[in-house]
Each structure stands twice: as structure tokens, then as C-alpha cells.
Amino acid sequence: MRPVIPLIAGIVLGILGKNGNGASVSIPDESIKEICAGDTICEDIKLEANTSQIIEVILRQQQSNTFLQCSIRPNEEPKCAPDSSVSFKYKRETQILQFCMKFNQTKHSENKMVVKRNEEIYLTILLLSCKDDFKASAVHNKTHVTVTCEHDAFKFSNSGIEIERESNIVAQCVWSRQCIGAEEVASGIQFITEYDPKIKYSCAMDGQSVQINYTEEEIHIPHQGIPNSDQGTGRPNLLSCLYMCIIGFLSRLFI
Ligand SMILES: *[C@@H]1O[C@H](CO)[C@@H](O)[C@H](O)[C@H]1NC(C)=O
Numbered sequence: 001m002r003p004v005i006p007l008i009a010g011i012v013l014g015i016l017g018k019n020g021n022g023a024s025v026s027i028p029d030e031s032i033k034e035i036c037a038g039d040t041i042c043e044d045i046k047l048e049a050n051t052s053q054i055i056e057v058i059l060r061q062q063q064s065n066t067f068l069q070c071s072i073r074p075n076e077e078p079k080c081a082p083d084s085s086v087s088f089k090y091k092r093e094t095q096i097l098q099f100c101m102k103f104n105q106t107k108h109s110e111n112k113m114v115v116k117r118n119e120e121i122y123l124t125i126l127l128l129s130c131k132d133d134f135k136a137s138a139v140h141n142k143t144h145v146t147v148t149c150e151h152d153a154f155k156f157s158n159s160g161i162e163i164e165r166e167s168n169i170v171a172q173c174v175w176s177r178q179c180i181g182a183e184e185v186a187s188g189i190q191f192i193t194e195y196d197p198k199i200k201y202s203c204a205m206d207g208q209s210v211q212i213n214y215t216e217e218e219i220h221i222p223h224q225g226i227p228n229s230d231q232g233t234g235r236p237n238l239l240s241c242l243y244m245c246i247i248g249f250l251s252r253l254f255i
């Protein structure tokens with residue numbers, strides 16, 4: 001631990017607190033980034049002649065987690081105290097300070113990153129959960145469907161994981177083991193409802209969402225020769241193909 005950290009933390013908290021009631025602060029549009037574990041986020045900050053300070057924090061409710069703080073004096077290189085996950089570069093010609101942060105789920109998963117130049121908010125980035133880290137399924141047996149949503153970062157989420165039906169939340173679980181309308185599973189949520197192929201479900205967490213496709217439950221029938229059209233087991237064999245063709249042909253005759 002560097003001895004400067006507590007000092008900086010004190011300064012930052014003071015500054016953030018002061019800014020809370022500053023009605024004149026203009027908040028630029030948020031940009032949105034999808035962040036997966038191990039990703040690096042890089043941003044450029046333009047320093048102006050009067051820039052004396054740069055602060056970068058990740059906000060989580062009332063708390064903030066500072067990962068870079070720089071003080072700037074005219075005609076000097078910025079003096080920065082970065083967190084171990086941050087690196088920075090300053091280009092004197094362009095007066096651009098670039099910082100790169102390697103995303104660490106444990107430290108950074110709170111979902112908003114704010115950069116302040118002097119006391120003004122310069123940049124706000126909404127960090128969305130990683131789409132690829134969702135494990136989602138909707139397995140039906142023609143009458144019921146089991147919808148399951150899991151995400152690797154579930155335990156870091158404040159608002160938890162949700163199952164949505166056409167953009168409305170129908171079930172939600174937070175990591176502290178509270179669920180509404182659903183059961184918890186290892187790192188997410190599960191619920192069972194009546195199957196309706198017209199209804200589309202999606203999984204959502206911290207502003208990110210993925211659609212879930214239906215799959216039919218595999219039915220294990222001990223007999224041979226009964227067609228099994230389930231995916232994943234390879235090509236249908238000739239026998240089942242023949243069977244399907246005959247059924248298809250016959251059904252057309254009778255309709
Ligand atoms: C810093 O300078 C810019 C223009 O270069 C000006 O718009 C801004 O208000 C100044 N900020 C302060 C705190 O003086």
C-alpha cells in the first residue's frame with residue numbers, strides 16, 4: 001500500500017461531496033461500454049490550460065472507488081497516483097492524458113465510471129455486463145418452460161439478475177439470496193411457467209440483456225426406432241428421416 005492512498009482518498013471524497021450540490025455541473029451524455037473480465041478500458045482526457053486535477057472513480061451507490069488521481073501544474077507533467085490496474089500516458093504536444101484500466105470484476109464491477117476534470121464531470125461511462133458471460137436457457141416440454149439465467153458477475157451486481165418478458169421484469173434475484181417470482185440457482189435465477197412459443201424471454205443484468213431461444217426438453221425413450229429430432233446428437237439417421245417423411249406425407253393427405 002502506498003502511503004499516499006489514504007490522503008488522496010480523503011481529498012477525493014471531499015471533492016466528490018462538494019460536487020454533489022453543484023447545480024451548474026453539466027453532465028455530458030453517458031457512453032456505454034460492454035465490459036468483460038480482463039478487458040482494458042482506455043480513455044483520452046484533454047487537459048486545458050487551467051486543468052489542475054483529474055480524478056477517475058467508479059461509482060457504486062453512495063460509495064466511490066478511486067482508481068486514478070492526478071494533479072497538474074502549468075508546464076509540468078501530470079503527477080498521477082494510479083491504482084495498480086491503471087496505466088497512463090501523457091502527450092505534451094496534444095495535451096492528452098490517456099489512461100487505461102484493466103478491468104477486474106472484483107474491484108470494478110460497480111457500474112458507472114466517472115472522470116472529472118477539475119470539478120467538472122468530463123466523462124461518464126456506463127459499464128454493462130458482458131454478454132458472453134450470460135448462460136441462458138429456456139427449456140420446454142410443450143406445456144411448461146424452465147427459464148434459467150446465470151451470469152459470472154451475478155454476485156457483484158447490486159440490482160441482481162432478471163428475467164424479462166417483452167422488456168417487463170417478471171422475476172428477479174439479488175445475490176443476497178432474495179428472489180421475487182423465481183428460484184435462485186448457483187449464479188442466477190430460474191423460473192417455470194406455462195409454455196407459449198409466442199412469448200420471448202430475455203435475461204438482464206445491470207443494463208445488459210440477451211434474448212433466450214427456446215429448446216425442447218430431450219425426451220429419453222428407451223425404444224429404438226423412435227425418431228429423436230433433438231439437436232446436438234448429430235445428423236438424423238436414414239431410418240428416422242424416412243419415418244419423418246412418411247409422417248409428413250400422411251399428414252398432408254389428411255389435412
Ligand atoms: C477553463 O478554461 C476553459 C476554456 O479553456 C473554460 O471554458 C473553463 O470555464 C475554465 N474553467 C475554470 C474552472 O476556470
Ligand SMILES: *[C@@H]1O[C@H](CO)[C@@H](O)[C@H](O)[C@H]1NC(C)=O
Pocket residue numbers: 104105106107
Ligand atoms: C482483482 O482484484 C482483487 C482485489 O483487489 C485481487 O485480489 C485480484 O488479484 C485481482 N485480479 C486480477 C486478475 O488482477
Ligand SMILES: *[C@@H]1O[C@H](CO)[C@@H](O)[C@H](O)[C@H]1NC(C)=O
Pocket residue numbers: 141143144145192
Ligand atoms: C412439463 O414440465 C412441468 C414442469 O417441470 C411438469 O410439471 C409437467 O408435468 C411436464 N409435462 C410433461 C408432459 O412432461
Ligand SMILES: *[C@@H]1O[C@H](CO)[C@@H](O)[C@H](O)[C@H]1NC(C)=O
Pocket residue numbers: 211212213
Ligand atoms: C437465437 O436465435 C437467433 C435466430 O435463430 C440466433 O440468431 C441467435 O444467435 C440465437 N441466440 C442464442 C443465444 O443462441
